[in-house]
Amino acid sequence: MSGRAPCYGAPMPSIKQFQxxxxxxxxxxxxxxxxxxxxxxxxxxxxFATWDEFDRTRPPEDQGSWFACNDPSGVGPRLFFQRVPEGKVVKNRVHLDVRVGTGLVGAERLAVLEAECTRLVALGAVRVELLADDYDACIVMQDIEGNEFCLD
Incomplete structure (x- = not known):
């Protein structure tokens, strides 16, 4: 027995938010x-009113170690960013799918994905590869620090 709680069985409280x-x-x-x-x-x-205000309460070596952003509509999860000493060396085990082509297929879907890819490359993202067939497509990308994500 692994000691892990199963994902079934006794009801557990439902998690409504995550970051x-x-x-x-x-x-x-x-x-x-x-x-x-x-x-x-x-x-x-x-x-705190700002991250600068927060940083002034931290020791110098910890300043700038954290940052966060939220979906202004309150629907999407909070994103939290923490400084770590090591660089990224392997493929992400989890990644975000940025859903820009939902409900679209074929050439129409591909055009929307390509337009968003162009916008994100201008922000510093890197296009890795297009994965496509006659019906579906996504573009694998990396953010400004090499974290993989997909335009889907």
Missing amino acids: VTFDCAEPERVARFWCEVLGYVVSPPKG
């Missing part, structure tokens, strides 16, 4: 990139 955390070298820079990608806004830490 996605990015390990990165430059939290504010990566957060601002994702704000542009998703239309999110910077969200200051609880109890």
Whole structure:
């Protein structure tokens, strides 16, 4: 027995909110990139008006170590960015799918994905590859620190 609780059986409380955390070298820079990608806004830490105000309460070596942004509509998850000492060395085990072509197929879907890809490359993203067949397509990309995501 692994000691892990099963995903079935006795009812558990339902989780309604979660945040996605990015390990990165430059939290504010990566957060601002994702704000542009998703239309999110910077969200200051609880109890502070700004991240600068928060940083002034931290030791110098911790300043700039965290940043966050939220979906202004309150629908999407909060994104949290934390500085880590190591760089990214392997493929992500989890990635975001940025849903820009929902409901579209064929050439129409591909045109929307390509237009969004062009916009994101101008922000510093990197296009990795197009995965497509006659019906479906997605574009694998990397953010400004190499984290993979898909335009879907």
